Amino acid sequence: MAQKTEATVEDKLRTLYDLQLIDSRIDEIRNVRGELPLEVEDLEDEVEGLKTRMEKLNDELADINHSIADRKNLIEEAKALTKKYTEQQKNVRNNREYNSLSKEIEYQELEVQLAEKHIKEFKVQIEQKKETIVQTKERLNERESYLKHKKGELDAILAETEKEEKALIEKSEEFEQKIEERLLNAYKRIRESVKNGLAVVSIERGASAGSFFTIPPQVQMEIATRKKIITDEHSGRILVDVALAEEEKEKMDKLFTSLQ
Known part of the structure; x- marks a missing residue:
């Protein structure tokens, strides 16, 4: 001092x-590096965002397929109940029991129709998801390729200047101490x-x-x-x-x- x-x-x-x-x-x-570091950083963020989107889309696709499986199970159960109630109708003792079973059969048939309607809707969603997944995958591949190219550019510049810059930063700090x-x-x-x-x-x-x-x-x-x-x-x-x-x-x- x-x-x-x-x-x-x-x-x-x-x-x-x-x-x-x-x-x-x-x-x-x-x-000399210019905006390259920021460009690389933005590309890395975009690639990560696209990967997250791909994961989300695949999870959503899995959920839709799971919902279809649930509806198919529901249809099988409804058909089994319909068969059961139809058999029971043969042994009823009065009209009240027969009508009650008829309502149950009608309800199960409606359940089947609704489930089949949902399955059709889910299949449309699956096609849309698959199309989005293909587009997202193409975008991801393109961005990853571009990121690799830009990283190569940045690494080449860093290889040329990193040693000098580090030494200069140390010198800058050294001279600051003198002031x-x-x-x-x-x-x-x-x-x-x-x-x-x-x-x-x-x-x-x-x-x-x-x-x-x-x-x-x-x-x-x-x-x-x-x-x-x-x-x-x-x-x-x-x-x-x-x-x-x-x-x-x-x-x-x-x-x-x-x-x-």
Whole structure:
């Protein structure tokens, strides 16, 4: 902590700019991957969703087949009862018993008709389910194939950049430790607020890099003295002079080469 306090403004600016160069390199690597990780993640979710849908459809199909079996059993039972009641009618002693059995027979016949009607409806549902299952299976196969292709793309990019990115992340954390908390928080806040993540920039053609607003000559001279941390009044970015930026770029380029 004592070293951070003793560091000159120039030391702070150099360390901040080095950190910016490291973080920008990490951004570049991640930009190469682009939307691929998210695309792969979305495809994985879609594939899982389709698998769940397939399981649900197969379960529903099994339930319908079970319902058909139940109705067939009911028909067999109703026919057996009808036969039983018909036989009993032959031995009745009065009209009341005969009529009572006739009602039972009629009821069982209605049960058979209703069960047969349900079986027909279930068979229609089975055909519809089977058609949906075929379509879902085709979609699942297509999505799995596409996912495999996209994973291959992502794995190839990761194989090229993973080692360097990991080393750069470690370097970024290492350089963060060299910067006082207040300044580091400001750096991170600026990085989050600008599109390209550039929180520390050099002056290019009289303006801060990435900005069209000219910086007054007096302010440019003050920046070049490296005695004070100065921010661009328009973008809020921390400014460094061109000479410092070039020196640090040369140094960090050697570092990046060694990490690849």
